[in-house]
Amino acid sequence: MTVLGGTPVVPGVGYGPAYVVPAGPRAAEPHDGPHHADAEASLAAYDLAAREVADGYLRRARAASGDAAAVLTASAGLARDPGLRHAVALDIRAGADPVAAVQAGVDRFVAVLADLGGSMAERVSDLRDVERRLVARLLGVPEPGLDLPDGPSVLVVDDLAPADAAGLDAKRVTALVLRRGGPTSHTAIVARQLAIPCVVGVAGVAAVADGTPLLVDGAAGTVQVAPDGQAARARAAADAARRAAVAGWSGPGRTADGHPVEILANVADGASARAAARAPVEGVGLLRTELGFLGRETEPTVAEQAAAYGEVLAAFPGRHVVLRTLDAGSDKPLAYAGPGGEHNPALGVRGLRLSSDDPGLLDRQLDAIAAAAAATGGEAWVMAPMVATVAEAEGFAARVHRRGLKAGIMVEVPSAALLAHRMLQVVDFLSIGTNDLAQYAMAADRSAADLAYLTDPWQPAVLQFVAITADAGLHARKPVGVCGEAAADPLLACVLVGMGVGSLSMAAAAVRPVGARLSTVTSQQCEDAAEAALSADDPQSARAAVRALLG
Structure with missing residues (x-):
C-alpha cells in the first residue's frame, strides 16, 4: 500500500x-473557425456567445447558494469582461476568426495573470473554462462539463x-x-x-x-x-x-465544562442565510457582501443593496449579523472601481483601500446596511477588510458609528494583528481572516499548490498572529472571532478557543462537526492544545501534538 x-x-x-x-485539452486545436460576412458580424457572434456563457453561469449561480453562487457569479463576470472583449475585437478586426481570436485573447490574459502570481494566478483555470465554453458556443456545440x-x-x-x-x-x-x-x-x-x-x-x-x-x-x-x-x-x-x-448536535456552542463559544455561519446571500439559519448557529459571522457587486457593469444602488442585506438580517431575527464591506480588487476586480492593471493586485488597492479614491462607494454601502437594519430591526455589525493601520480602522469606525452600527475590522494583514490592542481602542470587535493572514504572513500565494504547506492555517507563525489578536481581545474585553477557513477545522477550533477566540464562523456544513468536537473537551484542554500547537515547529507536528492531547 x-x-x-x-x-x-x-x-x-x-x-x-x-x-x-485526465488533464483537460485546450478549448480547441487551432483551426478555421466559423466564417462571417465581415469583422462586425464576427464580433456580433462573439458578443452573443459571451452573453450565453455568462447567462449559463448565472443560471447555475441562482440554483446554488453561498460560496458556490459567488464563484459562479465571478465567472460570469469574466465571460463579459470588457478587457477580454477588447482583445478579441482587435484580433477579429486584424482578420482572425472568432475562435482563434478568443484563444489568442485568453492566452494573453493567462500570461499576464501567471506573471502577476498571487490570488490573480488562481483565475487562470477559471479563464480556461470561460474559453472552452465560448469556443463551444461559437462552434455551435454543447458547452463542456x-x-x-x-x-x-x-x-x-x-x-x-x-x-x-x-x-x-x-x-x-x-x-x-x-x-x-x-x-x-x-x-x-x-x-x-x-x-x-x-x-x-x-x-x-x-x-x-x-x-x-x-x-x-x-x-x-x-x-x-x-x-x-x-x-x-x-x-x-x-x-x-x-x-x-x-448531525445530532443541536448547540449552543460550549466546551464540556460550559465555556461558551459562539458558533456562527458564513453566508453570501439571502438563500444561503436562510439555509444556514436552519443550523444550530447563533448568528452570522461573515456576510460576503461583494456577491451583489461582482459581474456588474455598474454599482448596485443603495436600494438594491439594502434589499439584499435585508434578506440576510430577516433570516436571523434576534441574532446579530456581521457584514463585511466590499472585498473587491485583487482576484475580484470591479468594472467601476479600483485602478486596474496593477502590477501586484494582491498587495494593491483592494478591500477598504477602494474607498480612498472613491469614498462614496463605502458610504453608499453603509447607508444600505443601516437602511436594511432599520427596515428589519436586525442587529447589524459591520467590518472592513484589508485594514493595515490604526488610522484606517479609526476612520472606518467613525463612519459606521455615525450610522448607529457596531464597527469592526478584519485581521488579515500582519500589521493589524501586531497592533490588535490599539485597533480595539477604536473599534468594537475584531474578526480574523486566516486565509489572507496566512498568505501575507508567510509570503506565499494561497492558491499555489506547491506552496500550500506554507499557507496551512496550522503554521505556528500564523497561529502566533491569532494568539496575539485573541489576547488583545481578552484584555480589552471586546469580541474576537475567526471567520477564515481555520474555524471549520474541528481540531483547530479547539486550539483557537484555547487562545481566547470567542466566536467561530464557518460554512453551515461545518457547524455541527465543530460544535460537537468542542463539546467533548474542557477549556483547560483547549488551552493546553493551544500551547502545544504554538510550540510546534511545523503544521504536521502541531496537528500531531494536539491529537495526542485531545485524541
Whole structure:
C-alpha cells in the first residue's frame, strides 16, 4: 500500500474506486473557425456567445447558494469582461476568426495573470473554462462539463472549473483529490460547503490508474492507494457513523465544562442565510457582501443593496449579523472601481483601500446596511477588510458609528494583528481572516499548490498572529472571532478557543462537526492544545501534538 500526502482541506474519510479525470485539452486545436460576412458580424457572434456563457453561469449561480453562487457569479463576470472583449475585437478586426481570436485573447490574459502570481494566478483555470465554453458556443456545440461517476467514487482531478465544482454530488463523490490547487481554491471552498472530504496538492496521484481503490482522510491529508479493502470500508463506515452522530448536535456552542463559544455561519446571500439559519448557529459571522457587486457593469444602488442585506438580517431575527464591506480588487476586480492593471493586485488597492479614491462607494454601502437594519430591526455589525493601520480602522469606525452600527475590522494583514490592542481602542470587535493572514504572513500565494504547506492555517507563525489578536481581545474585553477557513477545522477550533477566540464562523456544513468536537473537551484542554500547537515547529507536528492531547 502506498500513502500519498497533501494538504488537508475538508475533514472526513472517503473510500471508493478512483475516478480519474485526465488533464483537460485546450478549448480547441487551432483551426478555421466559423466564417462571417465581415469583422462586425464576427464580433456580433462573439458578443452573443459571451452573453450565453455568462447567462449559463448565472443560471447555475441562482440554483446554488453561498460560496458556490459567488464563484459562479465571478465567472460570469469574466465571460463579459470588457478587457477580454477588447482583445478579441482587435484580433477579429486584424482578420482572425472568432475562435482563434478568443484563444489568442485568453492566452494573453493567462500570461499576464501567471506573471502577476498571487490570488490573480488562481483565475487562470477559471479563464480556461470561460474559453472552452465560448469556443463551444461559437462552434455551435454543447458547452463542456464534467461527467460524474455513476456510483460512489473518489474523484481525482487536476482542478475543477467553477461550474463543475458547484455541480458536485456528495452522493456520488465520496472524496475529492486534487493534484493542484490550494486550501482556499474555488474547488476547495465549494467542497467545504458540500462537506465532501478533500485533500489538495497531492503529489504522485497522477500515477494512480482509474478504478484503483483509494482511502482519503481529509483531516490528515493522506490518500492510501489500494488499501486493505475490509479495513478501509470499516474506517469509512466508522467515519459515516461519527458524522451521523455529529448531525445530532443541536448547540449552543460550549466546551464540556460550559465555556461558551459562539458558533456562527458564513453566508453570501439571502438563500444561503436562510439555509444556514436552519443550523444550530447563533448568528452570522461573515456576510460576503461583494456577491451583489461582482459581474456588474455598474454599482448596485443603495436600494438594491439594502434589499439584499435585508434578506440576510430577516433570516436571523434576534441574532446579530456581521457584514463585511466590499472585498473587491485583487482576484475580484470591479468594472467601476479600483485602478486596474496593477502590477501586484494582491498587495494593491483592494478591500477598504477602494474607498480612498472613491469614498462614496463605502458610504453608499453603509447607508444600505443601516437602511436594511432599520427596515428589519436586525442587529447589524459591520467590518472592513484589508485594514493595515490604526488610522484606517479609526476612520472606518467613525463612519459606521455615525450610522448607529457596531464597527469592526478584519485581521488579515500582519500589521493589524501586531497592533490588535490599539485597533480595539477604536473599534468594537475584531474578526480574523486566516486565509489572507496566512498568505501575507508567510509570503506565499494561497492558491499555489506547491506552496500550500506554507499557507496551512496550522503554521505556528500564523497561529502566533491569532494568539496575539485573541489576547488583545481578552484584555480589552471586546469580541474576537475567526471567520477564515481555520474555524471549520474541528481540531483547530479547539486550539483557537484555547487562545481566547470567542466566536467561530464557518460554512453551515461545518457547524455541527465543530460544535460537537468542542463539546467533548474542557477549556483547560483547549488551552493546553493551544500551547502545544504554538510550540510546534511545523503544521504536521502541531496537528500531531494536539491529537495526542485531545485524541
